[in-house]
Amino acid sequence: MIKIIPNTLSIFRIIFSGLLIVSFPYKTIFILIYLLSGLTDVLDGFIARKYNIETKLGAKLDSIADIAFYTVLLIIFFVWFRNILIEYKWLIIITITIRISTIIIGIVKYKNIVFIHTVANKITGLMIYCIPIYIFLLNSNILISNILILVTTITSIISALEEFLIMLIFKKVELNKKGIFCK
Template sequence: MLFCEKQLIGRQSYIYLLTACKNCNASRPICTYCKNIAWPDYKYVFFAKTIPAQKRTILLFPLYICIINSIQMSHSAINRKKNTENIYNIPNFLSAYRILAFPFLIWMIIAGQEKLFVGFLITNLITDILDGFIARRFNMQTQFGARLDSLADVGTMIAAFAGLVIFKTDYFFIHKWGFITFAGLYLLSFLVTFIKFGRICGLHLYSFKTTGYVMGIFFAWIFLSTPPQWYYYLMVCVSCWANIEEIIIFILLKEPKSNAKGLYWVIKSVKKVNRY
């Protein structure tokens, strides 16, 4: 018994048939339920066969994650070989820059280099806007780029909040409950997607793109001057709504999805699927 990625995430398993590839004549396992090609890790699958189905979810949760990750790595390697995605483009390079800048931002915080930190943070925020715009404008959007951008966003967010706590301590503690509420919802969205899909993924909602602009202006403003009180409340409301929307969408989705736009579009697509 083998697992395909879709049925594994759904905590189900189905028998597979071996079929020959038309191009290379190699045998590949095909799911008899959903017809998806499977790329399993056989040692984990063999172990899973010996455990009753009702106990697999609890006992084999770490193994499920390992299998999903190995499937994803295999699919990524296949995509690169077939050149289905051109991952070497400007948006991905900008996202990679933000990831590489993260440890330097943390070092600047530890070293107390506030001016240098602010310069690099603003550069990160600008590149965050640019990579999304270039990807959409010149049709350079890829699954790899979406994951890379999500990872870069997390790093920039962590660095920005760490800098806020260290360099603007008084402001942070005066407004701590707004920041704590946002941070709690932000972490909860990661927890929900990890529990449901076995990995962390980003939806790139319109509300999150708006949040990125609003928070980018806020962080640039607070390190250069002091933003007015109304803008702080606007930032908290917009960012909290984006996280709540993302959590609801993660609950509704049956499989990971990038560029989901928003709750309205997800509900519309779910209704369309249920109709048929």
């Protein structure tokens, strides 16, 4: 029974991602679904590793759930924080370009869509995840929001470049590689 929990949590994150768009106008419901999305992201991998039930399907579902969640989040950011994000559009475009290039490399080199769970990617994911919580729950001011988005965007570029280089350098894909300089 426990074997299906991580994949089920990833599937729920995909569903929650769609619900985020629908709950968009309702701040409390949005934050609740948003927090549940984050919880499922943390728990699916934790449970899979803790009980040694990691699977290729689980890793793919997790990656699909991440893509769904961050795509919806990007759309929401552009709607809610358009003025702030326009200031950083070139940094965001660079990040997206690197990420798409990395996906293409994975498809060509490994015949698969590959997302490596580096420490930098996890930190970036956490930073991106915290932005709406910080802005909505704490009613932050524009200056602090700007700084938060700038630091997050720069961190995202660094993590994207690291994953890109890992994909180029290493012959065998290792999904849980901690970083480019880690064994």
